[in-house]
Amino acid sequence: MSASAPITQDVLTIKRQVPEDGPTNIVGLTRPALREALIAMGTPEKQAKMRVNQIWQWVYHWGVRDFAEMTNLAKDFRTKLAAHFVIEIPEVVSKTVSADGTRKYLVRIAGGHEVEVVYIPEEDRGTLCISSQVGCTLTCSFCHTGTQKLVRNLTAGEIIGQVMMARDDLGEWPEPGQGTGENGPRLLSNIVLMGMGEPLYNFENVRDAMKIAMDGEGIALSRRRITLSTSGIVPEIAKTAEEIGCQLAVSFHATTDEVRDKLVPINRKWNIAALLEALKAYPKASNSERITFEYVMLKDVNDSDEDARRLVKLIEGIPAKINLIPFNEWPGAPYERSDWARIEAFADIVYKAGYASPIRTPRGEDIMAACGQLKSATERARKSRKQIEAEAGIG
Structure with a gap:
């Protein structure tokens, strides 16, 4: 299908109902939006930019949630802020810690909906895996989230709020007046969507x-430490480089349209050829900023030597690395993980073709926090294996 095909979701996205009256949540407002909101509150235009900078640092650098603590603002201005605004982030419903140190949070957002967030600590980094929607429209047959229908998109505040929530739990906000905390390694150093x-x-x-x-005056993560993963929404891919500038990962998972149509159904709209065309034209692709191809290893489905050779042929000319992901099973899953020897043989073919091919170490499997296992706790009523196989067109 043409890369110019309109973007349509397979199910209706239910927009969040925002009360017309009541205070505005500052979390998630862009700098221009916050400036306009302050002016609407009565802040003189000449002061608005300065006030934005002050509030921004309190909220995103120091992690302060109470206007009364913003001591470089006049007391009457703080009172006025408290009357017009709130500083709210998603509520932590539960936290589960894996034997390997991985933390999985179930967080509640507006409307009572829930999403999962995962923090993965490593020796040289700490990665936070965040959600962008309640449920998912793509129904990828190997992914547990894909068995939960899309409810709605998260707001910008609910997305950045997941990062703020994790920093709360990790105790990573610097103390006002005690330095910025920049001398030590960050506990939360990377974000993956x-x-x-x-x-x-x-x-x-x-x-x-x-x-x-x-933003350098707030959480201040480098764009190179943020990775957005897409299943292949072709018309939006270039915008990721142009308007966000972060690293790009693609949920690829198959080397033929026949198999990818089943694993990643969006392939029926934008097939492998259309996706690769968009990736070859990706504005930021270079040897220093390679596109990551994510490839889940499914026993007897996509893990043959022929698949490996076909994969390196397909991505020829794209600065890339291949991230091989051992399948993380979940109740009712219609697939099995490839044998370890098979994964290593696949990786060896890719590596010898000149591409980095790390095998991702499964993390948080014991708490259902590994890649492909996330699903809102309230939606964990399991479909039977037979139902899932039928929907995926397997068997």
Whole structure:
């Protein structure tokens, strides 16, 4: 199908009902939006930019949630802020810690909906896997989230709020007056948009949230430490480079349209050829900023030597690395993980063709926090294996 095909989701996205009256949540507002909101509150235009800078640092650098603590603002101005605004982030419903240190959070957002967030600590980094939607529209047959129907997109505040929530739990906000905390390694150093949902079906909110995360006067994460993973929403791919500038990962998972149509049904709209065409034209692709091809290893489905050779042929000319992901099973899953020897043989073919081919170490499997296992706790009523296989066109 043409790359210019319109973007349509397979199910209706239910927009969040925002009360017309009541205070505005500052979390998630861009700098221009916050400036306009302050002016609407009565802040003189000449002061608005300065006030934005002050509030921004309190909220996103120091992690302060109470206007009364913003001591470089006049007391009457703080009172006025408290009357017009709130500083709210998603509520932590539960936290589960894996034997390997991985933390999985179930968080509640407006409307009582829930999403999952995962923090993965490593020796040299700490990665937070965040969600962009409640549920998912793409129904990828190997992914647990894909068995949960899409409810709605998350707001920018609900997306960046996941980062703020994790920093709360990790105790990573610097103390006002005690230095910035920049002398030590960050506990939360990387963000991956690989949780629940397809980020490019919620582009504007994802973009605004990541701009907040990258802002140098706040959380201040480098764009190179943020990775957006897409299943292949072709018309939005170039915008990721142009408007966000972060790293790009693609849920590829198959080397023929026949197999990818079953594993990643969006392939029926934008097939492998259309996706690769968009990736070859990706503005930021270079040897220093390679596109990551994510490839889940499914026993007797996509893990043959022929698949490996076909994969390296397909991506020829694209600065890339291949991230091989051992399948993480979930109740009712219609697939099995490839044998370890098979995964290593596949990786060896890719490596010898000149591409980095790391095998991702499964993390958080014991708490259902590994790649492809996320699903809102309230939606964990399992479909039978037979139902899932039928929907995936397997068997």
